[in-house]
Amino acid sequence: MTEVAKFYILSHICISFIGGVLLLALWYNIRARFSQLLEEDDSQKRVDKALLYLSLAMFIWVTSGCWIYGGTILNFTGARGYHLGINLFSIVNNMLLLLALFYFYYAPGFIYHNIKNIKKIIAVIIFTSILTFILPFVLGENNIIKNIRISGIPDLLLSAFLCYLLGVSFYRTFAYRGLKVIGIISILVIILIFVSQISEVFLLFGNDFSNNFIKIIAKTSLISIFLVLATTWVIRLASTPKPNEITIHFLDWSLVKLNIPTKNIYDQTIDFGSKTTQYKNLLKFAIRRKYAEGDSQTIPVNLGGEIKNQTYLTRIIENINDILQLDDSQKLDRRDLFTFIGESKYRLRIIPNNITIDKRLLEEFSESAENKEYKAFL
Numbered sequence: 001m002t003e004v005a006k007f008y009i010l011s012h013i014c015i016s017f018i019g020g021v022l023l024l025a026l027w028y029n030i031r032a033r034f035s036q037l038l039e040e041d042d043s044q045k046r047v048d049k050a051l052l053y054l055s056l057a058m059f060i061w062v063t064s065g066c067w068i069y070g071g072t073i074l075n076f077t078g079a080r081g082y083h084l085g086i087n088l089f090s091i092v093n094n095m096l097l098l099l100a101l102f103y104f105y106y107a108p109g110f111i112y113h114n115i116k117n118i119k120k121i122i123a124v125i126i127f128t129s130i131l132t133f134i135l136p137f138v139l140g141e142n143n144i145i146k147n148i149r150i151s152g153i154p155d156l157l158l159s160a161f162l163c164y165l166l167g168v169s170f171y172r173t174f175a176y177r178g179l180k181v182i183g184i185i186s187i188l189v190i191i192l193i194f195v196s197q198i199s200e201v202f203l204l205f206g207n208d209f210s211n212n213f214i215k216i217i218a219k220t221s222l223i224s225i226f227l228v229l230a231t232t233w234v235i236r237l238a239s240t241p242k243p244n245e246i247t248i249h250f251l252d253w254s255l256v257k258l259n260i261p262t263k264n265i266y267d268q269t270i271d272f273g274s275k276t277t278q279y280k281n282l283l284k285f286a287i288r289r290k291y292a293e294g295d296s297q298t299i300p301v302n303l304g305g306e307i308k309n310q311t312y313l314t315r316i317i318e319n320i321n322d323i324l325q326l327d328d329s330q331k332l333d334r335r336d337l338f339t340f341i342g343e344s345k346y347r348l349r350i351i352p353n354n355i356t357i358d359k360r361l362l363e364e365f366s367e368s369a370e371n372k373e374y375k376a377f378l
Helices: 003-033 050-073 080-101 115-143 150-176 180-195 208-239 276-291 311-324 359-368 373-377
Strands: 247-252 255-260 265-271 338-342 345-348 355-357
Touching (some): 003 050, 003 208, 050 208, 080 115, 080 150, 115 150, 150 208, 247 276, 247 359, 265 311, 276 345, 276 355, 276 359, 355 359
Antiparallel strands (some): 247 255, 255 265, 338 345
16 A cells, blocks of 8 residues: 555544534534424434444545555455455445435435335445445456456445435535525535546556545535535524414415514515416415314325425415515525425425414315315315
């Protein structure tokens, strides 16, 4: 092992350990301070564990770094056990990153709180790692052709896919929180993470110094992005109104009175005007929340559901922000009014006692609603 490689591995171990401890401490502190918001939905008992899984991924980096350094010092890097250990660390690390993305609100829809797809991707991760471990022994001397390590190709393709998921999730998260510059930086960091793995397959890519330099810069930057992410999470939670402080009164068709003290919204009357679809959707959520019970309080938001896609939810929030002309500090986020329950189902966050609906409006809606289930609620 060259001196450059030793410096990289030792730096990698120290930086990953510090990053892991910081993320774990932040997650624990956030859990303690905002437990009521994080455990708001008693029926699901779901707690956001994104930071926890990211911190555990950092500790896996520490362990794998120690394994590589120990293998080099003790001169057993050629043993099958050594390579098996590397593959196991890779499996666990990728799984932890994927589980973290499971909690990212702006992650691609097919992984956000979608346990079925997460299990499928984990199966692909395990299969790829097994294939990466077996191929060198199957191919033997044919494993390297024209300075390309064939056994590393499946793992590189998997890394490209995971980097795509990370890049999309980070960019969307920061962009929607008004930090588009950090979102762009996060994409560049993710690209560096992928580039740092190219030399494992294309053996003539870069040199010892440049490859290790890219690796240390990429991982240090990624940990910094994780810490910024934790900070934005704290800010969002601090500005999220509690369900029992929000009140909503449906006055008439298209008219709603909203009260959210946390956002400096006090008994503001909102006229949806011609935006009847958004108004009706909000009214549907309110009727279900106030009069229905259990799972009937939710509405499926998907192609086969009562509301066809999530754009309709976003438009409700955007219309409220536009009509009230709220500034950036006051603007509502979709999660301020809606709770994601799982399986594409959403529910209004406002407690039933804080929802008031005009009787005549309620009667008119129940008679005209296409879904006769609403009439049964009343």
